[in-house]
Amino acid sequence: MNITKEQIDDLNAVVKVAITKEDYQDKVEGILKDYRKSANIPGFRKGHVPMGLIKKQYGKAVLVDEVNKLLQDNLNKYLTEEKLDVLGNPLPKQQDNFDWDKDELNFEFELGLAPDFEVPLKTKKPITQYKIVADKKMIDEQVERIQKQYGKLVSKEEVGEGYEVTGTFRNEDEGIDNKTTLELDKLKGKKALNALKGKKVGDSVSLKTKGLLKEDYLLSSILGISQEKATDLDIEVSFTIEEINERELAALDQELFDKLFGKDEVKSEKELRERIKNDSEKQFEQQSDQKLLNDVTEYFIENTKFDLPTGFLTKWIQMTGEEPLSEEQANEEYEKSEKGLRYQLIEGKIIKENDLTIQFDELKEFAKGFIKSQMAQFGQLNPQEEELDNIAARVLGNQDEVKRLSEQLMSQKLLDLYKEKVNLKTKEITYEEFVKEVYG
Structure with missing residues (x-):
């Protein structure tokens, strides 16, 4: 077998694969012999069907199947060994009147190659990082809400x-x-x-x-x-x-404080207000972090310029969907997905260049933290470590959950990196002002 690559331009290439009989003949012969042993054809005893008849009936199908396996295995191996960063999957070039009886079978595959680009994390334009504070009005409303609820x-x-x-x-x-x-x-x-x-x-x-x-x-x-x-x-x-x-309204006394936070955790109205302020701002931090992550993402998409193999990707979308698409439909689908694809490439480069990895132990700890916060919402504030370990083990036994938690953990790692490296300006703002400014 011989595999070569022809570079068309920076973003497109063609891989040529030449397969000879020596590459597949032994495997095909072995499969046909097994077929002969079990073949049940009228007029012949089982195991005594002439090999010529077996080859005539099954030979072409077995040949095609084995050659396709060879192509897939060796093409993937070639791409890995040559460290080719491809987009989508290789697309076989159409060959009319292909002759499977030739001594050498030649195949060609189109490749769309990932572009080469840089992502400077130190942005030219500062990006706003919101610090949302709980003002007196909000704390007053929260206190009154508690008094009403327990009144x-x-x-x-x-x-x-x-x-x-x-x-x-x-x-x-x-x-x-x-x-x-x-x-x-x-x-x-x-x-x-x-x-x-x-x-x-x-x-x-x-x-x-x-x-x-x-x-x-x-x-x-x-x-x-x-x-x-x-x-x-x-x-x-x-x-x-x-x-x-x-x-x-319920009285702001020790009985209420104990009911809300546990015995002697809060001992005065002043401490209650401080607790409300701290808890609220901790929740707001999640929203401001998500806003920052979205804004940095948008900045990189808008300001990181590179070309894509548009023709190849459009053809790939057209040919590899659940149902065949027209050229117009494929163009529409490409336009919808281009922004997401660009960010996948940008994010992948940032992750690789900054050596952001996820180890199983840290994923387990992340899962336990998530489980603990979920349990706290139902009043279970101090779960045992053994209980958390058992629940985390069950969660991480589900591959869909592993994927979801891994994505969340990587987003957190990217956010931490952005806070350290990106040019940020902090803006202190109330939650009401944040909602108006961000969501209009």
Whole structure:
């Protein structure tokens, strides 16, 4: 067997493979002999079918199968040994009227080669790294939310500002008949609030759905309808009052602190506020880190210039999908995937040049940290190390989970590298300001 490469240009090459009978004949003969032993052909005893008949019936199929195996194995070996960085997979060149009976079989494969480029991590333009802080307004709201959650309901005779009113929304034409508890603090307009103030159990009021609540997405749940139906809904509904309560705020005392954080973990309102601030900012850090990772990724995609073997990749997409695509469809698919492909190449180069690797022990520790955070959400704050090891072993026995966790861990390693090497400018900002600036 002889394999040679013809370089077309920096991004395209053709590999030529010449296979002779000596490369496959012994293997083909061995398989045909095995076929002869088990062949069941009318008119012949089992194991005594003439070899000529076996070759006539099975020879071509066995030959093609063995040659294809040889091609695949040796082509992959050649690409590895020659350290050719290819995109997609080699594409066989079409050969009309191919003669499988020749003493030498010649095949050609098109290659798309990865481009050579540089990725300077020290960016020319500084990239914003957001530091999201929990301001006094947010902490006040969190404290009040806790007090409400752990407070008690006091029954009232008539509706007053800030009360919670349980009742049933109805609109016969729209099929609305839903019992719910309405927090008056969530009402948007004074008209609805004034309509309810002073009302008693058994009273009904008419309310317009459009602009009823400060948060539009809550409308579907209080009316018991789909989010799609609730969007831009502009009708009148009746609301019949069945229960009126005022939520008495829980006292900020040691009993509440122990209930929230464990015995004597927090001992004063000041410590509570510090804990809320620290916990909130820790959660915000995940969002700001994701934003930084996205921004650095976009910067590298926009500012790292290199050509791709577009013609080859388009043909590869056209020929290797689940269903054959037209040239136009393949061009559309390539345009959709080009940005992702560019970043895969950029990310791969950054990982290789900075020797970012994942060892099993660190993947296991990463998995245990993830499991621990999941358990904490369900109140299991101090799991035993043995329990974490057992759960991690089960998780890492699933290859899909290994892939997902490995990708997350590599993203963390890239983020740490970017924080160290990329030209960053820190911007301190409240969460509310962050949402407005980032998400508009």
